[in-house]
Amino acid sequence: MAVPAYSELMLPLLQYASDGKEHHIRDxxxxxxxxxxxxxxDLNEFIGNGSETKFAYRLRWAKTYLKKAGLIEATGRGLFRITQRGRDVLATSPTRITNDMLMQFPEFVEFKTGSARKTVDNHKESITESQPPKELIRSLHAEINRDLADELLEYIMGVSPAFFEKLVIDLLLAMGYGGALSNAGQTIGRSGDGGIDGYIQEDKLGLSMIYVQAKRWGAGNNVQRPAVQAFVGSLMGVGATKGVFITTSHFSQGAREYADSIPNLKVVLIDxxxxxxxxxxxxxxxxxxxTFVIKRIDTDYFELS
Structure with a gap:
């Protein structure tokens, strides 16, 4: 038989996880x-640049869809386990699991549409309409990036605090801060740093500094107002006027309102x-x-015909 579509792999994968144990997708x-x-x-059929088999790739997407619908949960890099919702679905003895079935779960609607506010009925209506190919590519590309973002966050949560501090400095450098100077950004790398984990020069000449705080906190452990206040106190202590507070979790409403209300000091919060x-x-x-390149007719070329 041909390699099944990812939708045809969702039920077998959920049944595989029904023992309640932690599994790695490669296993x-x-x-x-x-x-x-x-x-x-079938098992030796590769995709793209030949780095992964078609079956493994589609099985990985089946895992992604089950996770987005809350039927399995991630327990580590590549690791997953069935949830109570997944058990409840299996208890109905389904013959297959489809995208339409998963659309009953708000988390899956948000993943597919990018917004939890969109209704299931509206989404079903939109996917039945014929999308122009370029629109479809953009939609699927956005979906791939949403999954990549979740996977990236799992990797970040597995690194050391020191590496995470380095990561945020690397990101700010990649965004263009500091110019080409070799010492444009540095982590402080010591305890008792007063809430400042690093700094980066805002421009090529080093005329202005941006100080950084990095919190690698788990989901649900949101950064509250007192943590932002402590960071602001540290900024004032070094005479800084700009700071960036980055966390892997989220900021409370109170924390965001406080950051927006500070006079003569700009603090950017990145969740x-x-x-x-x-x-x-x-x-x-x-x-x-x-990389896929979409080409069109070069009308200038034919103007001389």
């Missing part, structure tokens, strides 16, 4: 392939969602896997 490849009775030819978006945009911790 699921062989048993599910055997269950589906795939041939060696986990913005952090991964900026990393993808500026190629920090990611690299291009494939």
């Amino acid at each position: 699921a490849v062989q048993p599910i392939a055997e269950y589906l009775e795939l041939s060696e030819e 986990g969602t913005q952090l991964t978006q900026l990393m993808i945009e500026h190629n920090v911790g990611v690299s291009a896997e494939q």
Whole structure:
């Protein structure tokens, strides 16, 4: 048989995880392939630049969709485990799991549309309409990047605090701060630093400094107003006028309101969602896997005909 579509792999993968144990996606490849009775030819079919088999790639997307719908949960890099919602779905004895079935879950709607406010009915209506190819490519590209952002955040949560501080400096350098100076950005790298983890020169001449605070906190552990106040106190202590507070979690409303209200001091707050978006945009911790070029008619060429 041909390599199944990712949608045809969602039910076998969820059934594979039904034992409640923690699994790595690479360990699921062989048993599910055997269950589906795939041939060696099917398993040796590669995609793109040949770095991954088509079956492994589609199984990984099946995992992504199940995770976005809350049927499995990520427990580490590449690791996953079934959730109670996943058990509830299996209890209905489905013959297959489809995207339309997953659209009953708000988290999946948000992943597919980029907004939790869009209704399931509206989304179903939109996907039944014929999208022009370029619009479809843009939509799928955005979906790939949303998944990449989640995966990137998992990797960030697995690094050391010192590496995370270096990461945020690397990001600011990639965004153009500091110019080409070799010492344009530095981590402080010591305890008792008064809430400042690093600094970066705003311009090539080093006429202005931006100080950085980096908090690698888990989901749900939001940065509250007192943490931002402490950072502001540290900025004032060194005579700074600009600071960037970056976290892998989120900021409370009170923290954001306080940051917006400080006179004579500019503090930018970057949460986990913005952090991964900026990393993808500026190629920090990611690299291009494939590039597609869309061409059009060069009308200037034919004007001389």
